[in-house]
Amino acid sequence: MNPYLEENGIEVVDTDLGEWIVQLRQEPPSHIVLPAIHIKRQEVGETFHEHIGTPEGNSDPEFLAHAARHHLRQKFISAEVGITGVNFAIAETGGFVVCTNEGNADLGASLPKIHIACMGIEKIIPRIEDLSVFTRLLARSATGQPITAYTSHFHGPRPGGQMHIIIVDNARSDIRSSPEFHRSLHCIRCGACMNTCPVYRRSGGHSYSNAVPGPIGSILAPALEPEKHYSLPYACTLCGSCTDVCPVKIDIHHQLLTWRRELAGKKIIPYSKRLAMKFTSILLRNSWMYKLAGAVGRTGLRWSPRWIVYNPLNVWGKGRDLPEPPRESFRAQFAKHKTEQRRVEGNHASTSSSSSSNGKAH
Numbered sequence: 001m002n003p004y005l006e007e008n009g010i011e012v013v014d015t016d017l018g019e020w021i022v023q024l025r026q027e028p029p030s031h032i033v034l035p036a037i038h039i040k041r042q043e044v045g046e047t048f049h050e051h052i053g054t055p056e057g058n059s060d061p062e063f064l065a066h067a068a069r070h071h072l073r074q075k076f077i078s079a080e081v082g083i084t085g086v087n088f089a090i091a092e093t094g095g096f097v098v099c100t101n102e103g104n105a106d107l108g109a110s111l112p113k114i115h116i117a118c119m120g121i122e123k124i125i126p127r128i129e130d131l132s133v134f135t136r137l138l139a140r141s142a143t144g145q146p147i148t149a150y151t152s153h154f155h156g157p158r159p160g161g162q163m164h165i166i167i168v169d170n171a172r173s174d175i176r177s178s179p180e181f182h183r184s185l186h187c188i189r190c191g192a193c194m195n196t197c198p199v200y201r202r203s204g205g206h207s208y209s210n211a212v213p214g215p216i217g218s219i220l221a222p223a224l225e226p227e228k229h230y231s232l233p234y235a236c237t238l239c240g241s242c243t244d245v246c247p248v249k250i251d252i253h254h255q256l257l258t259w260r261r262e263l264a265g266k267k268i269i270p271y272s273k274r275l276a277m278k279f280t281s282i283l284l285r286n287s288w289m290y291k292l293a294g295a296v297g298r299t300g301l302r303w304s305p306r307w308i309v310y311n312p313l314n315v316w317g318k319g320r321d322l323p324e325p326p327r328e329s330f331r332a333q334f335a336k337h338k339t340e341q342r343r344v345e346g347n348h349a350s351t352s353s354s355s356s357s358n359g360k361a362h
């Protein structure tokens with residue numbers, strides 16, 4: 001929403017501390033609960049020095065938090081409109097709840113005269129008595145807290161003000177009507193699947209190029225723009241850790257596997273990749289070809305000049321270093337190890353039989 005509002009001449013200030021830091025740095029957030037988790041405090045100090053004039057080199061977290069609070073307070077006071085999200089909307093009462101740990105949603109909803117709340121259609125829960133289950137699930141799975149510091153309930157505009165609720169669909173109805181993927185709408189955006197995902201933990205949120213990264217983002221993004229995000233369901237080891245931790249029991253890794261089948265059927269995966277997969281499938285079904293490819297790969301990587309992998313045409317090599325290739329295949333190493341083990345066991349058996357027969361003679 002921010003780029004659209006800015007294009008139309010409206011100043012937008014994110015007021016969640018992490019969101020504000022990434023906004024100042026003109027970066028996208030890298031996590032849905034901890035948007036600036038990829039940034040060191042020293043870098044935050046530099047950003048604040050550059051944008052709000054804090055002393056150079058000061059990266060004390062308490063000092064930086066006070067500086068941000070002081071700066072943002074002025075923005076809250078002068079803002080004409082406050083925009084919040086919605087964590088849960090209750091069908092029974094018509095109210096909604098916003099959970100934060102910083103109180104920024106409360107200031108945004110109370111100080112400006114107009115409060116606009118944006119919610120996806122999946123945020124609606126049936127009854128007020130269901131709410132406590134969800135608020136506890138959210139906080140416990142997101143940050144390990146029993147409950148978020150602020151759990152604010154809204155039932156109408158402040159006196160003399162206005163409240164508008166925007167209900168966003170944005171492909172959610174399509175997901176809801178899909179027998180395979182409708183369970184992904186149960187997501188309460190706690191971020192636990194990201195925290196446990198081995199791929200997210202190594203690659204970070206920016207590598208997903210989507211507002212919601214990680215395992216759940218890899219399910220939602222292809223539903224929205226399959227041509228742009230077709231590769232995300234493949235960036236998964238199918239270890240199932242996300243499914244284990246998900247508090248609302250979404251079968252995340254099964255859905256990622258289903259996405260692979262769907263996307264392969266849609267034929268939007270580039271021809272080069274489909275061809276590579278066909279070739280790999282032939283290779284993996286023929287043991288002699290597999291052995292030959294391994295031998296060629298090991299020898300080739302050992303003897304080729306370094307620039308073959310690390311050159312400007314190969315983006316893979318920009319941030320990575322290949323480990324040294326082994327001289328022998330795993331099978332050869334395993335067979336050697338087994339022969340050695342048998343030899344040692346044989347020696348041990350003959351030593352113990354000769355010592356026991358010596359014992360008999362004495």
Ligand code: SF4
Pocket residue numbers: 141186187188189190191192193194216242245246247248249250252
């Ligand atoms: S899919 Fe589950 S674990 Fe991941 S953010 Fe949603 S609720 Fe949390």
